[in-house]
Amino acid sequence: xxxxxxxxxxxxxxxxxxxxxxxxxxxxxxxxxxxxxxxxxxxxxxxxxxxxxxxxxxxxxxxxxxxxxxxxxxxxxxxxxxxxxxxxxxxxxxxxxxxxxxxxxxxxxxxxxxxxxxxxxxxxxxxxxxxxxxxxxxxxxxxxxxxxxxxxxxxxxxxxxxxxxxxxxxxxxxxxxxxxxxxxxxxx
Numbered sequence: 001x002x003x004x005x006x007x008x009x010x011x012x013x014x015x016x017x018x019x020x021x022x023x024x025x026x027x028x029x030x031x032x033x034x035x036x037x038x039x040x041x042x043x044x045x046x047x048x049x050x051x052x053x054x055x056x057x058x059x060x061x062x063x064x065x066x067x068x069x070x071x072x073x074x075x076x077x078x079x080x081x082x083x084x085x086x087x088x089x090x091x092x093x094x095x096x097x098x099x100x101x102x103x104x105x106x107x108x109x110x111x112x113x114x115x116x117x118x119x120x121x122x123x124x125x126x127x128x129x130x131x132x133x134x135x136x137x138x139x140x141x142x143x144x145x146x147x148x149x150x151x152x153x154x155x156x157x158x159x160x161x162x163x164x165x166x167x168x169x170x171x172x173x174x175x176x177x178x179x180x181x182x183x184x185x186x187x188x
């Protein structure tokens with residue numbers, strides 16, 4: 001389920017790369033906060049049993065968990081951003097000649113999204129992101145029917161996203177006022 005959401009983010013990346021990046025950042029904060037709160041509740045249950053105070057204690061520590069998650073998310077987005085920007089530039093220059101003509105921007109943004117997602121998901125600090133992401137989707141995916149419906153919806157959204165990009169809609173760089181590709185040389 002989480003892998004499907006990652007593929008969806010990559011598929012719709014050309015429709016608004018900066019907005020998708022912001023949504024990924026917010027997802028990262030929420031997932032990491034969930035990880036911190038869940039681990040605090042688990043620690044309390046381990047140390048003191050199930051007296052019921054663990055959930056309240058973890059909720060009381062929510063502001064600190066959110067702040068720590070924001071700082072962790074900022075720090076762990078540095079390497080994925082570097083990987084994404086490097087892949088964006090390398091794909092845009094298309095030295096190998098593998099990008100279909102006319103789709104250089106879209107393919108560059110897809111490649112950047114894939115590189116950034118890979119480093120974010122497997123790089124430093126990714127354990128809390130993966131654990132929190134599983135916590136977030138576990139409510140939907142508890143039974144087979146829920147997983148099937150969720151994966152079908154995600155697959156449909158991925159197909160619609162790819163079709164929208166391939167139909168010729170340009171890359172939206174909102175809130176930027178100019179296209180950053182104008183600062184790069186045209187593909188070879």
